[in-house]
Amino acid sequence: MPEFQAAFFPFANLNNTIRLRQGRVLVRLSDLLESAPDDVLYAIAHILLAKLYRKPMDRACEHRFRQYVTRKDVSAMAHRVRQVRGRKRIASAQGRVYDLDAVFDELNTRFFHGLLARPQMTWSRDHARNALGHYDPAHNAIVVSRIFDRPQVPRYAVEYLVYHEMLHLKHPVRRRGTRRCVHSREFQADEKLFPQLAEAKRFLKTL
Numbered sequence: 001m002p003e004f005q006a007a008f009f010p011f012a013n014l015n016n017t018i019r020l021r022q023g024r025v026l027v028r029l030s031d032l033l034e035s036a037p038d039d040v041l042y043a044i045a046h047i048l049l050a051k052l053y054r055k056p057m058d059r060a061c062e063h064r065f066r067q068y069v070t071r072k073d074v075s076a077m078a079h080r081v082r083q084v085r086g087r088k089r090i091a092s093a094q095g096r097v098y099d100l101d102a103v104f105d106e107l108n109t110r111f112f113h114g115l116l117a118r119p120q121m122t123w124s125r126d127h128a129r130n131a132l133g134h135y136d137p138a139h140n141a142i143v144v145s146r147i148f149d150r151p152q153v154p155r156y157a158v159e160y161l162v163y164h165e166m167l168h169l170k171h172p173v174r175r176r177g178t179r180r181c182v183h184s185r186e187f188q189a190d191e192k193l194f195p196q197l198a199e200a201k202r203f204l205k206t207l
């Protein structure tokens with residue numbers, strides 16, 4: 001039986017880790033679980049040990065753990081902790097061609113009476129084509145795919161992507177994830193106010 005060392009750790013999310021180092025088992029549990037009932041902690045201990053020793057996991061333990069972490073109050077707490085501690089590596093708003101802060105500020109003046117608070121504006125690190133732009137509520141960040149930071153991309157296409165995400169700020173949807181978009185009738189009506197909507201949509205199709 002190896003020596004055990006277990007501690008709660010302020011992870012940015014509900015992480016739990018287990019490692020075997022020089023004959024000692026080192027366990028770190030998310031401090032979000034400090035107030036978890038004993039049977040939940042027991043379930044996590046089982047899951048971590050099964051993982052470490054590559055043994056089958058007990059279904060009841062898996063179920064108990066999942067049941068606890070998906071509880072409304074627990075997931076809400078995890079969300080708040082992620083907001084405070086999660087430090088996503090935010091790249092600069094200033095790209096090689098377009099400055100997203102400037103695009104946001106200009107659209108804010110033109111369409112929102114300057115009333116929207118500017119979130120973190122950032123170019124995605126990769127050149128993702130599947131996610132052209134999205135709003136990340138946990139980090140209060142608008143992320144635009146770097147494929148748009150090129151001279152051959154018209155400014156209205158970048159503006160349209162940012163404008164769309166700004167409408168998500170204006171029309172918040174409860175329980176909206178990072179990827180899922182919900183576009184209400186009011187949202188769609190506002191989107192039609194963008195003058196080059198048709199051109200922008202046509203351009204996006206050429207990508």
Ligand SMILES: [Zn+2]
Nearest residue numbers: 164168181182
């Ligand atoms: Zn959307």
